[in-house]
Amino acid sequence: MPHDESILGLNDYKIKDICRNGRKIVIHARYTGHVSCPHCRSTRLRKKDKFIRELRHETWGRRHCYIHLESLKLCCLGCGKYFNQRFPGIQPRRRSTEAFRHEVFKSHFDGICRKTLATNKCIGAATVERWFHDFMKRRESEMSSEPCPEELGLDEHFFSKKKGFATTFCDLKNHKVYDVTLGRSEASLEAYLKRLRGKDNVRVVCIDLSTTYRSITRKHFPYAKIVADRFHVIRLVNHHFLATWRTLDPIASKNRGLLSLMRRHEENMRPDQRERLGLYLKEHPEMEIIYEFKQRLCRLLLKKMCTVKKSRILIRQLLKYINELKSCGFAQLEKLGRTLGSWDQEIAAMWRFTKNNGITEGFHNKMEVISRRAFGFRNFENYRLRVRVMCS
């Protein structure tokens, strides 16, 4: 008996015969387990008819495997209902075992395309898609009851030309996507956020410098601290700094080598590169002052894991820098000063917190792969289902 179990991968079945017909293997089997009425669980049953159920089973190497299973039509003496015998590992009315359906799901999940899989297994392409969808739904229903995560990353990403952008809700603590929803404006997210459960759980929300997401967070996540994303803050500083450089020295700012050195962090420069930049800056003293200031500002912004006491010192320094920027006389830098000024609380929170939206951006890469593999999605719900299951 244990041999039968290891051959079939199913418990309580007895193999009567195995025959081979070309690429096809047929196993004649019988169920030896306990049978009861599916309606009232009674075991007082009367046999009414006998028939053979033909089922597709897990592939043996390169050969397709079928089970011819002896089945009974039964009448329950308890409740008087008629029914066909039920089997563990096989769902009623299906013409394949759960093991085979799972095999197809797993292959498609691992990246074998629908058409190739359908040809290899001799089934329809629509069947592959339908089974895949069934298993995805099953997995999603297991996770749909989870409340909002404690640390949330919010970011937008492009979905399709027709439907526009979507917003990602990322669980930064457990490194997974909590949900995705269509829209990135306050009005389009309102309905979704209203019915979101466990919003009071959220302690930290990490966002890029988007005012929409800030106002959404303030409104819907009352106990959450907003943290600015470090990458976006540094990028903003670099953007305004380079724009100022372009107005001061339009010719040199077109030199790609110098441009690359200007936007680089100090620690990523080789000694010869540092020397080259030093020579340029010595010829342009005005630029040197601005460059030194930018470096000081970036060093300040890159601090992390600070204590409350240290953060207080740092914020005083940041406010000083912001005031300097506001009164420096360069339009671009004044604009930067105003933006940093309106985000000072969120930037200060950044020093206390180590995580950033890099995790969310990473998932955006993965989502793009999911979308590309399916040659784009028309139905957002299908996309959401895949993202939720595959990015968790």
Ligand SMILES: [Zn+2]
């Ligand atoms: Zn019954």
